[in-house]
Amino acid sequence: MTDLTSLTLAEARKGLADKTFTSLELTDAHLSAIEKARVLNAFVMETPDRARDMAKAVDEKIAKGEGGPLAGIPLGIKDLFATKGVRTTACSKILGNFVPTYESTITSQLWRDGAVMLGKLNNDEFAMGSANETSCFGPVANPWRRDGSNTTLVPGGSSGGSASAVAALLCMGATATDTGGSIRQPAAFTATVGIKPTYGRCSRWGIVAFASSLDQAGPIARSVRDSAMLLRSMAGHDPKDTTSVDIPVPDYEAAIGKSVKGKRIGIPKEYRLDGMPAEIEKLWSEGAAWLKAAGAELVEVSLPHTKYALPAYYIVAPAEASSNLARYDGVRYGLREQGKNIHELYENTRAEGFGAEVRRRVMIGTYVLSAGYYDAYYLRAQKVRTLIKKDFEDCFAKGVDAILTPATPSAAFGIGEKSGEDADPVEMYLNDIFTVTVNMAGLPGIAVPAGKDAQGLPLGLQLIGRPFDEETLFSLGEVIEQAAGRFTPARWW
Amino acid sequence: MSVDAATVRRIAHLARIAVSEGEVPHLQGELNAMLAFVEQLSEVNVEGVEPMTSVTPMQMKKRLDVVDDGEIADDIVANAPATEGHFFLVPKVVE
Numbered sequence: 001m002t003d004l005t006s007l008t009l010a011e012a013r014k015g016l017a018d019k020t021f022t023s024l025e026l027t028d029a030h031l032s033a034i035e036k037a038r039v040l041n042a043f044v045m046e047t048p049d050r051a052r053d054m055a056k057a058v059d060e061k062i063a064k065g066e067g068g069p070l071a072g073i074p075l076g077i078k079d080l081f082a083t084k085g086v087r088t089t090a091c092s093k094i095l096g097n098f099v100p101t102y103e104s105t106i107t108s109q110l111w112r113d114g115a116v117m118l119g120k121l122n123n124d125e126f127a128m129g130s131a132n133e134t135s136c137f138g139p140v141a142n143p144w145r146r147d148g149s150n151t152t153l154v155p156g157g158s159s160g161g162s163a164s165a166v167a168a169l170l171c172m173g174a175t176a177t178d179t180g181g182s183i184r185q186p187a188a189f190t191a192t193v194g195i196k197p198t199y200g201r202c203s204r205w206g207i208v209a210f211a212s213s214l215d216q217a218g219p220i221a222r223s224v225r226d227s228a229m230l231l232r233s234m235a236g237h238d239p240k241d242t243t244s245v246d247i248p249v250p251d252y253e254a255a256i257g258k259s260v261k262g263k264r265i266g267i268p269k270e271y272r273l274d275g276m277p278a279e280i281e282k283l284w285s286e287g288a289a290w291l292k293a294a295g296a297e298l299v300e301v302s303l304p305h306t307k308y309a310l311p312a313y314y315i316v317a318p319a320e321a322s323s324n325l326a327r328y329d330g331v332r333y334g335l336r337e338q339g340k341n342i343h344e345l346y347e348n349t350r351a352e353g354f355g356a357e358v359r360r361r362v363m364i365g366t367y368v369l370s371a372g373y374y375d376a377y378y379l380r381a382q383k384v385r386t387l388i389k390k391d392f393e394d395c396f397a398k399g400v401d402a403i404l405t406p407a408t409p410s411a412a413f414g415i416g417e418k419s420g421e422d423a424d425p426v427e428m429y430l431n432d433i434f435t436v437t438v439n440m441a442g443l444p445g446i447a448v449p450a451g452k453d454a455q456g457l458p459l460g461l462q463l464i465g466r467p468f469d470e471e472t473l474f475s476l477g478e479v480i481e482q483a484a485g486r487f488t489p490a491r492w493w
Numbered sequence: 494m495s496v497d498a499a500t501v502r503r504i505a506h507l508a509r510i511a512v513s514e515g516e517v518p519h520l521q522g523e524l525n526a527m528l529a530f531v532e533q534l535s536e537v538n539v540e541g542v543e544p545m546t547s548v549t550p551m552q553m554k555k556r557l558d559v560v561d562d563g564e565i566a567d568d569i570v571a572n573a574p575a576t577e578g579h580f581f582l583v584p585k586v587v588e
Contacts, residue, residue, distance in 0.1 A: 101568035200549045213548060242553050311531040322508060329509075331581050333572035342584050343509070351511035359510055363520070364527050366508040367496070376494070377531070382544035384537050389545065425523060426530045442548030467549065 004029035005169040006488075009073055009226035012172055016062060016072045023062065023072025026172075027055040027116050030074045034118060034170045039493050042155075042165040044079050044137045045087055046119040054116040061114065070233055071114030076171035078162050079120040080127055081107050081217075082206040086117075090208040091135035092125045094328045094353025096335045104206025105238045106175060106217055113233040118171050122161030125355045126325065127182055127210045130431040132160025133419045134357040142190060142412050143168040143489040147456035150492070153412040156186030156431070162220045163190040167489060173221040173230045177207060179214045180313055181408075181435030184447035187220050188407035188460030191449040191487035193227045193477065194220045196435075198468045199442035200245035202231075203238030211320035212243075214313075214439040223486065224448060224477040228252035231470065247468065255471035256478050261295030263472065266400040270306035271434060273409065279453045280406045287404055287450050287461040290483035291476060301400055303391040308384050309437040310429060315368050315381035316440075321358075322365030328353060360425065389441040396466050402476055403464040405434050407447040411457035438464050446473040450484045458487050494532070495525045 004026050007015065015021050031048050051074060058072045082088050082100035089095040103111075111117070124134040131154035132140040142155040143164060155164040159176035163186035166174050176183040178196035187194030195218045202217045209215065219230035232253065237246040267288060272281070288298050330336035330349030337352045339345035354362065368377035395403065408431060418428045438445040443464055450461040461480060465473045496504070501521045505512040512520065566579040575582035 098572050101565070101571055198549070200551065213545075239554070239556065243547075243549070245549060245551060246554065305537070308534055308537055311534050314527060315531055315534075326509075330574065331583055332569075334574070336574035339584065342586050344511075345584055346509040347506075347511035350509055354510065360520070360523055360527075362508050362510065363501075363504050364524060367500075367504045367524070370504070370507060373494075379544055380534055380537075380539055381531075382546075383539040383542040384534055385545040385548075386542050387537065387539070389548065421519075424526055426526055429530075440548075 005033045008223050009172045009221060009229055010223070012073060016067070022059045023055040023116060024052060024059055026072060027051050027074045027118070030118055030171055037168055037170055037493050040141045040143060040164050040168055041138055042122055042140055042161040042168065042170060043076065043119045044089070044091060044122045044161065047086060047117055050086070051116050051118050058114050058116060068112065068114035069229065070110060072116065073114070073172050074116045074118050075110060076118050076121045076162060076165045076174040077107055078123050078159055078175050078177060080123055080177055080208045081175055083107055083117070083120065086120065088120065088208070089136070090126050091123050091137055092353065092355070092358065093136045094335045094350070095333070098333050102206060105203035105240060106207070106234045109233050109236065115233070121165055121174055124158035124160065125358050126208065126321070127158035127177055127179055128321070128357050128361055129157040130181065130185060130428050131419060132157035133415065134355050136355060139415050140164045143493070144190060144412060144457055145492065151414050154189070154415055156189035156412065158182040159186050159220060163187055163192050163194070166190070166192045166220050166222060168493070173219055173226055175217060175234070176220045177215055177217045178439065179210050179317060180439050181432035183218050183220060184435045184445055184462055185408050185431055187447040189412040189458065191458035191489070192220050192222060193224050193446065193448055194218065195227050195231060195446040195470065195473065196438065196444065197231060197235060197470055198444045200243050201235050201444070201468065201470070203236070203241040203244045205238055205240040209324040211317040212324060213320060214317060224474055224481045225253060225256045227446070228256055228474045250471055252470060252474055255474040258475045259295065260291065260475050260479055263296040263401045263476065264399050265291050265296045265298050266301035266395055266403040267298055268301050268303045268306065268403055268405060270303050271405045277410060280409065280459065283451045283459050283461065284404070284406050287480055290480055291404065294479045296476070299400065301395045301403065303395065303437070305384065305387045305391050306437055309388050309440050310433055312381040312384040312388065313436045313440060314364070314429060315377050316385065318361040318365030319369050319378050320365070322362045322369065325358070325362055385440050388437055392441045392443060401466070402472050405462045405464065407434060407460035407462040409433055411453045411455070411459055434462060443467060444470045444473055446477045448477045448480045449487050450480055452487065494528055496521060496528065
């Protein structure tokens with residue numbers, strides 16, 4: 001039998017349906033891969049017993065012909081999703097040993113459809129980071145290394161554990177979340193596919209909140225088709241999240257292989273940055289050429305407020321974070337540090353429980369919302385956000401179906417290269433320069449592997465779509481995937 | 494705009510995060526780096542622009558005004574660091 005961990009989700013679905021192997025066999029193969037890959041630090045909690053129980057139960061269902069769309073598929077879950085009875089920490093010390101008494105809507109839909117949980121995946125603390133270096137469980141290693149080098153690289157963040165685990169074939173797919181690029185940037189760094197759907201497409205209920213107007217969950221997977229299969233189960237209206245949208249979930253997989261003839265693809269001139277590496281530029285032109293060869297029409301477009309998206313994000317996101325994270329007070333759950341009075345208890349708990357990046361963002365957020373600064377910072381940033389969204393609307397109004405951009409300004413970098421005591425935080429933030437606009441405008445965006453840099457590291461392209469038109473992104477993404485091929489890292493762990 | 498040491502201490506207090514004197518200069522530098530970065534927003538003309546309140550144009554759904562949850566006090570206190578019965582325990586607040 002071929003190594004079960006090397007199958008795509010779509011191939012595994014067929015093998016399970018044809019009874020070539022069972023979910024238990026498929027699950028065991030992944031559990032053993034996880035065990036051998038602990039050096040990657042992708043999982044912060046392995047749940048083998050639960051995985052086997054779930055697999056056995058779903059095998060019985062499959063035998064009776066009652067398996068759901070993801071029946072028997074083993075997945076990893078970002079530690080930001082509440083999982084009933086299984087520790088959920090957002091990779092922060094402040095959540096300590098938090099064990100939810102409820103299940104997030106998205107994960108409950110995955111289990112409803114027959115998926116199997118392998119464990120919880122590492123991420124940046126409260127999803128704040130672009131390298132998975134702020135986790136209280138330590139950094140995650142990227143399964144990719146530069147040619148001829150054994151330097152450990154970051155997998156990107158915040159969904160670094162998800163991306164690393166999918167790339168290293170430890171799980172067939174993973175849940176992830178994206179507030180400024182946290183699905184698409186790690187996907188690009190690891191040659192996996194990641195889609196952030198339109199804001200409102202997936203329920204946020206039961207996901208640890210970072211910046212509520214920007215947060216959106218989506219899958220990281222091994223192929224475009226796999227990501228379409230996963231999103232179909234994750235998406236849908238949820239009465240428990242008033243920002244989730246009540247429109248039917250399409251069969252995203254049907255969009256795979258659909259002709260892209262006549263689709264108008266915008267190439268935004270503002271994304272051509274000064275000093276952009278030549279290989280990123282080349283990848284971008286290649287991607288455009290592939291889409292053109294498939295019958296799409298390329299048009300140059302302008303998104304004039306692009307350069308303001310990242311600074312506006314670094315006001316809006318910390319502001320929302322400072323409100324959301326006010327709940328960590330050492331009283332109702334998680335860590336508690338004693339104090340002489342209630343105020344000291346709060347202050348000591350939060351100083352001890354939050355890591356440096358989270359403290360910094362909560363403080364910036366507190367400042368921009370404070371009396372006298374609210375108008376100058378927060379209100380202005382929300383106005384700029386309106387302009388950023390309008391840029392996209394103007395573009396779509398001219399008949400553009402999707403926009404093609406690089407996913408990241410560079411390939412993966414080394415652990416510690418952009419972090420540490422003396423690092424400029426802004427340097428790290430620039431990682432999200434191509435992805436953050438999409439969150440600001442609430443649009444769907446997919447990152448698809450498209451090639452490698454001169455050092456053998458994967459690079460990705462991003463496609464940005466109209467609101468709730470994820471289907472076009474899947475069709476176009478598949479064209480890129482077909483042309484570029486799929487990339488797997490050489491195993492060193 | 495930039496923040497001085499006193500402002501850093503004030504923000505830390507508003508954010509309910511204990512900050513030692515030794516940490517202030519470092520935090521001040523980081524906060525000022527972020528403020529310098531966002532400063533470029535002041536060059537955008539936002540005259541007459543509505544601030545964004547909802548990124549998806551949609552009518553918010555309202556739930557029926559009925560109790561559909563509750564009686565889960567055990568669950569609510571299950572993860573609390575200090576409880577007595579169904580109460581959270583905190584240091585004495587009223588003298």
